[in-house]
Amino acid sequence: MTRIIPCLLAVFAVSACDADKPNPPTEPAEAVDTPEAEVPPTVPPPGAGSALPGAGPRSFVGRWAADVSWCPNTTGPERPIEITTTRFEGYENSCAMASIDQVADGYEAALTCTGEGMVSNERVRMAVSGQSMRLTWLNRDNAVVVLTKCTTLEDTPAA
Secondary structure (H helix, E strand, O other), rough: OOHHHHHHHHHHHHHHHHHHOOOOOOOOOOOOHHHHOOOOOOOOOOOOOOOOOOOOOOOEEEEEEEEHHOOOOOOOOOOOEEOOOOOEEEEEEEEEEEEEEEEEEEEEEEEEEEEEOOOEEEEEEEEEOOEEEEEEEEOOOEEEEEEEEEEEOOOOOOO
């Protein structure tokens, strides 16, 4: 009997060790249900905005021109501006989007720009409807430029 008890303890110890072994790739472990494992919400909480570059719908992403005939141009003053979720590239200036916030009629972006050896901060509002964008320069007395999205010349509506 005294020999049986140590043997049983050894069997229990070995079976307990098996519980600590990782599962082979063909037998994945069960999911762990903890608060940390929860999926983060896809929408920020009210009042949080979407201040990080790249947040929100990308209706403003693309190549935009004040005149449709500029769409095929890649250099010079009569070329489209190129907007991504992180960059705002125009003629003789290059801007990083420091923040993007959704507002009632579109998006407002804070830009940090370099051009002709100077650094400046700009704020713009981008309101897109179909193939048109109303670009408002908030730091320039709310000057407005209406732009057309450049896709291909066949797809771009005439001005």
